[in-house]
Amino acid sequence: MKKRVIAAMLAGIMVLSVTACGNSSNTPAAAGTETPAAAPTESAEEGGDAEAAEQPAAQPAGPVELTVTTTFAGEDTNAQNYKDAVKAWEEQTGNTVVDTSATSDETFKMRVATDFETGSEPDVLFFFNGADANSFIEADKVLSIDEIRTEYPEYATNMNEDLIPGSLVDGKKYAIPVNGYWEAMFVNTEILEAAGVAMPGENYTMDMFNADCEKIKAAGYTPIAAALGNIPHYWWEFAIFNNQSPDTHLEIPASVEDTNGQAWVSGMNDIKELYELGYFPDNTLSATDDETFAMFTDGKAAFLIDGSWKVGGIVGSCQSDPEDPSTLDADKLAKFDVTYVPGKGSRKATDLVGGLSSGYYITRKAWDDPDKRAAAVNFVEYMTSDDVVPAFAQHAASALKNAPEVDPAEFNELQRKSIEMMAGVTSLTGAVQDLFQGDCRVSTFDGMPEIVTGRVDAVDAVAEGLDAYHNQ
Amino acid sequence: MGANIYRNKKPVLVFLVPAFLFMILFLYYPFFKNIMNSFMHIKQLGSSAASFNTPWYSNYVEIIHDENVWTSIKNTLIMMVVTLIGQVGIAIILALMVDNIRRGKQFFKTVFFFPIVISATALGLLFNLLFLYDKGMVNQLLEALGKSQLTDWKAEGIALFTMMLPVMWQYVGFYFVILITGLNNISDELYEAARIDGASTLQSVRYISLPLLHNVICTCSVLAVTGALKVFDLPWTMFPKGMPLKSTFLTGTYMYYHTMETKNVDYGCALAVLIVVLGIVLSKVVNTIFREKDY
Secondary structure, eight states: OHHHHHHHHHHHHHHHHHHHHHHTTTHHHHHHHOOSSOOOHHHHHHTOOHHHHHOTTOOOSSOOEEEEEOSOOTTOTTHHHHHHHHHHHHHHHSOEEEEOOOOOSHHHHHHHHHHHHTTOOOSEEEEEOSGGGHHHHHTTOBOOHHHHHTTOTTTTTTBOGGGSOOOTTTSOOOOBOOOOEEEEEEEEHHHHHHHTOOOOOTTOBHHHHHHHHHHHHHTTSEEEOOOTTTOOHHHHHHHHHTTSOTTTTTOOOSSTTSHHHHHHHHHHHHHHHHHHTTOSOTTTTTOOHHHHHHHHHTTSEEEEEEETTHHHHHHHHTBSSTTOGGGBOHHHHTTEEEEOOOBBTTBOTTEEEEEOOEEEEEBHHHHTSTTHHHHHHHHHHHHTSTTTHHHHHTTSOOOBTTOOOOOGGGSOHHHHHHHHHHHTOOEEEOOGGGTSOSGGGTTTTTTHHHHHTTSSOHHHHHHHHHHHHHTO | OTTHHHHOOHHHHHHHHHHHHHHIIIIIHHHHHHHHHTTEEOOSTTSOOOEEOSSTTHHHHHHHHOHHHHHHHHHHHHHHHHIIIIIIIHHHHHHHHHHTOSSOHHHHHHHHHHHHHSOHHHHHHHHHHHTOTTTOHHHHHHHHTTOOSOOOTTSTTTHHHHHHHHHHHHHHHHHHHHHHHHHHTSOHHHHHHHHHTTOOHHHHIIIIIHHHHHHHHHHHHHHHHHHHHHOOHHHHHHSGGGTTTTOSOOHHHHHHIIIIISOOHHHHHHHHHHHHHHHHHHHHHHHHHTOOOOO
C-alpha cells in the first residue's frame, strides 16, 4: 500500500512538473507585474471612470518589466545608441527592459509575425510600417497613435504628423518613427584612384557606371560588392527604379505585361547584364552579404549600394575596436565616400530610395495590462523625445517638429559626406519591396541567382512573383 | 507480499500514462495536425488555417513537380552514404588503430570525441571561416603552396563536398567511442589464442575484431543513416537557403526554408510529411540491411 502511495505521488510529481513547464513562460511576466492596486483601465476605456481618464500619466505602483523588440542590433548604426537610451530610461524610471532586439532580416520579420500570432508579442515594438506590419494591424494587436491619444493626449505631439506614414491596412498611423533612412552608393575611393576613375556625381548614369566598372575590373578589382545569392535587395530595388520614375516606382504591376511589369523585367535583365559582364564578385552567388561587405571595406571592391545604416558598419570597420569610437582610423575612413546611385531613363541619379520606414508600436497586450500601459507609453515617449531622436537620426531625417540644428563637427567624415550627399537629393521614394512582402518575393529575391545565370527567364520570375502577390 | 508487487502491473501503468499523455500532446497531436495543415491554406506561421487548398492535395502535386524537392532528396541520400562510409567507416579504422596501441587510448578517445560537444551551429561558423573565399584558412594554405587563383569552396560544383565534410567530421568521434567500447568487450583470450596460433594483427582484426563487432557496426550504421535524415543546423549555417542556386538543400533545410523564409507554411507541412514517410521507409530498409546477428 505504502509503495502504491509513493508510486502515485511520483506520478503526480511528473504530471505537475509537466504542467509547471507549460506554465513557466507566463510566470516571470506575471510575477514581475502583478500588483494588487491595478489601475482601472477597462472602466477608463469604456468611459465609465472619469477620474482614471483624467489621470492618464499615472505611474504604475512598482517597477515594471517591459519586453521590447527592435531592429537596433548587430551592425545597425544605432545599436549602441539604443542600448544607451534604454539604460538611461531604466535608471530614470526604475523599470527594466527585456530586450529581444535582433538584426533585421526575413527570419526576424517572421519571428515578429509569429510572436503576434501566438500571443507572445513584446510590449513595445520598433518595426517596419509597410506591408510587414499588415498582419498584426489587421488583427488589431497594436494601437494607433490616435487611440493612445485618447488617454495620453500629448503622445507623439512632438512629431510632424505629415511625416508619419499611415498603415497600408487602414491608413491610420500606428508607428512613431525615430530615424529615417536612405539608400545610396558607397564608394571605396582608393580603388577608384588606382583604376583612374573619377568620383561619381549627381549626373551619374548607368552608361558611365558601366564604363567605370570596366576600368575597375581591368585594374584587377571587383567593381560591385554585392551578394546576389544572399542580399540582392538593393540592386533589385534600384534596377527596377531605373526603369521607372519616382512617380511610378511604388506601383506594383498588375501583370508582367503592363508597363510597370515590363519595367520590373527590364530591371532584372539589367542585373543579369552586370553579372554577365563580370562586375559582381566571383563568388556573388555563394557569398554572404558580410563577405562582400568585407571585400568593400578591405579595398577589394569599389561600389556598394546599401542603406544609411551601413555608415556605422563602415566606420566600425575603420576602428581597431568596433565598440570604441576613439580607436577610429580617420585616414582609413577618409578613403570611403558616398554618392548617388547611377540613373537611367526617367530616374535621375539623385532620385534615391528612402523615408521613414520604421517606428515604435505599442501592443494591445501591453495596453491592456494596467501595470504596463503607462510604462510602455512612457518608454516610447522617451525614445521618441526631442532629446533622444537626434542621436538616432544623425545624418538621416527624422519626423521631429523641432529638429535641432545639426552640428557637422559632431560627426565623423563619412557622416559629413552623407549629409552633403543628401543635400543634393532631388526626391526620396519609398522602397517598393516594402509593399511586396511574403512569398511573392521568392522568385526574384531568392531566385536572383537563377535569373542572372539564365536558368530562369526574368519574365517568368517576375510573373510568378506577381501572381503570388495578387493571390495573397 | 514482496514478490506480489512484481505481479501487480498497475503501478507501472501509473508511470506510463503521464509519459504517454506527454507523447500524445507534444508529438502525435502535432504530427496529425501537421498532416491536416498540409492540405490547408495557411497565410503565415502561427496563424490558423483559413481554408482547404484548391484542390486540397495541391501541395503534394507541387512536391512532385518541384525540382528542389528532388534535389533535396538526392542530397539527403548522398548524405546518408557519406555518413555511412565517412562516419562509421572512418570510426571503425580509428577504433581498430587505437585499440591496438598500448598507451594514449584515453587521449585519442577524448580528442576524437571532442567535436561532438561543440554545437553544430558553432562548427558551421568555424567551417565558414575555414572555407571563406577571401582570406579563408584553406585558400590561404593553397596560396602558400603556390595556387594563384582563389577557390570558391561554396560554388555550385563543390558546395556539397564542403557541406558534408564537417558533418562527417563532427560525428566520427561518436561512432568511434561506441566501436571502441565494443572492441573492449571482446575477450583478450581470443586474441591471445590467435597469437599463439600464429595470426598476424591484420588477421586478428579480420577474423576476430570485425566479426565480433558486427552488431555494434550495425547499430552504428542504423544510427548514422537515420541521423543523416535529421541533419539540419550545420548545413543551414553554412549554406542558408540552399545556396548556391538551391543546390545544397537537404529535406530538412528545404522544409525549414519554406516554413520560415518563404512563409509558405502549408507547403512546409507537406514537406514535413514527406520527410516522415522517407524516414520510415529508409529506416525499414536500413534495419533490414543491417540486421543484427544472434550469437
